[in-house]
Amino acid sequence: DTAVSQTPKYLVTQMGNDKSIKCEQNLGHDTMYWYKQDSKKFLKIMFSYNNKELIINETVPNRFSPKSPDKAHLNLHINSLELGDSAVYFCASSQDRRSEQYFGPGTRLTVT
């Protein structure tokens, strides 16, 4: 019954590694998002994506890339991880960009 799911829930890795976080939604939504929540709990949008358009927040390093194998999935791939990438990453989905968003449970990434 989970609407938006993410795996893994926790991810601990070393600097320089490449990792991916998976996201799946079973709501039939057209738009998916990735957010980063830092230690101060401030949510910042990283990407929004539907089958027509990828919109990237210009502050996101190009080490981060979303990959969507189909409408129900939007995975986040991160290259050359840095200490500052440590945060909680949330996936979300909505019917369109003006509708309410449904968030996943988050993935806590720790880079050592």
Add this chain to the structure above:
Amino acid sequence: KNQVEQSPQSLIILEGKNCTLQCNYTVSPFSNLRWYKQDTGRGPVSLTIMTFSENTKSNGRYTATLDADTKQSSLHITASQLSDSASYICVVSAMGGADGLTFGKGTHLIIQP
């Protein structure tokens, strides 16, 4: 520059009391305003979403108001419960633009027994 300011930054109240959280924004052109509740260790959950023509919307003990003229919104919580302890985030959506969403930094609410 689009901005959303929330106040207070944190708030502690006793169980059973009411409280009101504030959100001021400078987002333009305005599309809608959303309030989210985020429990510790969980993803945000939508409470209300209001468009320009709506000035109040309720969801159980939560009532949101919107004054599009003064660009202010409030979230009123009635008869608070321990489970209301969470961060409350105000998000304003603009028409057009990149992603069109501007997030506030949230109000951290603690309900004490």
